[in-house]
């Protein structure tokens with residue numbers, strides 16, 4: 163099979179969150195299963211900052227964007243440790259900026275135009291490069307128009323006409339909503355701007371376009387696939403998702419074990435595996451405490467959080483329990499950026515508990531690895547979580563996660579109970595309700611378990627023993643690609659078949 167992945171970010175080129183981790187790893191895993199894979203992302207300023215080896219393809223493309231024609235260039239690189247080509251769509255006016263989607267908390271005003279350009283440039287480049295994919299694997303709203311383009315404006319383009327589409331939802335909360343006067347920018351006819359099409363409460367929705375027109379839909383855990391079909395978590399799209407439930411799959415993300423294994427990470431004070439976890443993790447913890455300016459004390463449980471400082475991640479619950487937790491003999495390290503009110507919260511906690519709290523309010527990939535290795539407990543009380551990667555990174559590092567029973571968190575962490583402790587499956591702490599009392603209940607259980615060294619060692623070892631590599635998830639994606647390709651095979655026409663413009 164020949165699969166073209168399209169995403170708005172991918173490690174190591176450009177990353178704001180988990181989507182980048184997936185887009186940088188899944189194409190390689192699919193290629194390792196014997197398929198052809200290629201990846202398209204925008205060529206942001208950050209890509210140049212990191213001086214990845216980029217080679218000009220010499221390909222210049224003319225892309226219609228509204229009434230204008232915008233020229234783009236295509237650079238080529240490789241996903242590290244693989245032969246998977248990465249094609250970077252370059253147009254400085256759109257992508258040579260600080261930030262990928264916005265700056266200083268504000269979305270760019272021209273995001274519709276930027277990502278119309280990206281998607282159409284990708285299709286033009288794909289055709290010009292002769293890639294001939296069986297399936298376009300599209301990810302999140304920035305790629306949501308591709309399925310409809312393939313069924314309309316690009317339906318007869320050589321090399322593209324036989325391709326099917328998979329649209330993966332990494333987070334339903336981000337929808338790519340634009341005012342209706344942006345419709346002409348897309349080049350799509352107004353008659354698609356309907357409730358059955360790309361219109362969502364009077365606006366143009368890129369995400370909805372993907373959900374309506376892709377051949378198959380997926381999201382990043384089975385539980386989230388069910389949750390988004392409910393009114394509570396469907397972000398207004400649950401009705402549509404219920405209509406398409408026969409085409410909706412849930413596949414848990416894997417982790418890139420080359421990058422996220424404590425036995426391989428070069429930035430750690432000491433590398434470790436299951437045999438050396440006790441001494442190795444102790445060395446990483448001591449390094450982290452020292453780096454953070456906290457007392458270097460092996461006996462104190464070190465709690466950590468890494469991620470976007472956003473209400474989604476349960477920061478309001480954490481704010482409510484923070485003082486109570488910090489009355490205990492604990493330490494807390496946070497790495498993140500986001501909402502100013504959480505920056506204020508963390509700065510205030512660090513000022514009030516200087517011997518217990520350290521917050522690094524920025525983005526640092528290196529520090530993220532060092533925290534995963536050095537911490538004892540990872541806090542992930544997300545209100546909703548499509549998959550979540552940090553709890554998987556934590557498990558791989560013997561850092562015990564505390565998670566809310568939602569989405570991918572409940573699919574990947576096994577709560578500590580007498581039964582799961584006895585059968586060796588317990589890997590963390592799961593709490594049921596998104597309330598501070600429920601979270602506190604879990605934290606109290608953490609503190610109890612921490613005091614029982616045998617129980618703690620069992621949790622650590624069970625987490626580290628699980629296999630979260632991409633292999634099994636990549637096989638599930640390949641099954642979907644095959645199904646899409648089967649569906650695309652031309653059926654013999656029957657007399658009473660309705661000619662359809664879109665399907």
Ligand code: ADP
Pocket residue numbers: 178179180181183468469470497498499524525526527530549550551552553
């Ligand atoms: P989401 O995609 O919703 O942000 P995930 O848990 O799926 O959440 O993935 C977040 C990814 O982004 C992880 O790889 C995490 O380590 C990384 N990350 C988030 N914030 C930061 C930060 N401030 N510094 C370094 N890495 C970060």
